[in-house]
Amino acid sequence: MAGPLDGVRVLELAGLGAAPFAGMLLADLGADVLRLERGDPDASPETTWDLLNRSRPSVAVDLKNAAGRDLALELAVLADVLIEGFRPGVAERLGLGPAEVHARNPRLVYGRMTGWGQEGPLAQRAGHDINYIAVSGALWPVGRAGERPTPPLNYVGDFGGGALYLALGVVAALVHARATGEGQVVDAAMVDGSASMTAMTHSLMAAGFWREERGANILDSGAPFYDVYETSDGRFVAVGAIEASFYENLLAGLGLNPAELPAQMDRDAWPAMKERFAAIFATRTRDEWVAAFEDVDACVSPVLSPSEAPTHPYNTARQVFSTGGVTQPRPAPRFSSTPTALSRPPQRAGSGTREGLASWGIDLERQAQLRAAGAFGAL
16 A cells, blocks of 8 residues: 555645655655656666655756746646745746646645745745744743743744645645545645644643743743753653653652652742752663663653664664664554555655656656756756
8 A cells, every 4th residue: 555645646846844844744645746846857866865855756847947837737737736835926926826727727736835924024034944933932932941942943833833734734625625626725834833833832821821931831841740851871861740640650760759749730849859850860871760760650761862763662663763774764644554655765856757757647758858848957
């Protein structure tokens, strides 16, 4: 089986960051994705480092060339979905905006990935993940007490609030299109998506359970039982013992008597308890603490580096990562009836031109004509 999106054709107008990740997700789930980008149609299909481009062929197309644009429109007629990550207006200037595409294929789902959205006062402004999550309110709570907000890499804006919401929106719109024959535009903005991810924080604020200052709440390193502690070997363990029973197990594992301690939810006692926990965790190595809590539900885990994670016993048993060739996470989530698999490694730009176009019905004779017309870029 090729995944739950087997039979869905997706045209990806190549971009950077979030949009390629969305293309990767759809391809990992079995969609037949063609990635159109500047490249060399004669490039060898050697494996590259850019895992966001895996699971689909790279087709060399010059979208500024009339023949290249016409090829993209021709492929859009055959597609169920088109995704792009340009600034608002760029696709329209190329002649590949929703109006041009829907005139030829009204059932197509047109997915658009931006930071600020397709409209609004910042739509034409430059930005990156950090800017989008700053405006959405997602960046403010991330950090420790008395410190400035800490950028959570680009997980929250680009990938969480951006690509995942684009992929979800595209699949939802595809369900609608298949039921009605009506395509539509999916406007996925990283500000919108990352704001959506703060729903629980807003709930807790409304209920009076969340303080806006950093490091003062259960989930933001304010609580001693939900934090990261350094061990004697300079490594770290993560503790998430929120529930009372888990907290009791944590105290027992640390050799502490609950009767001699403040109540778990005594916020005034949290700073002193954090210092006490830190001193105890500093007496053993990370792996010694992991072994001590191995058979205990205290929510204690090793903090693994990206290079360590693929060899952790849990990850190897569940095969979370593929370690043949370039080490990489396997497709997620998992499906009982339509299992997914890594179909192809990321390859050099343009190296899948012949194969990719042929799989969508563009034969070699037609490809030769397109090449002569400059559709693949300068000869």
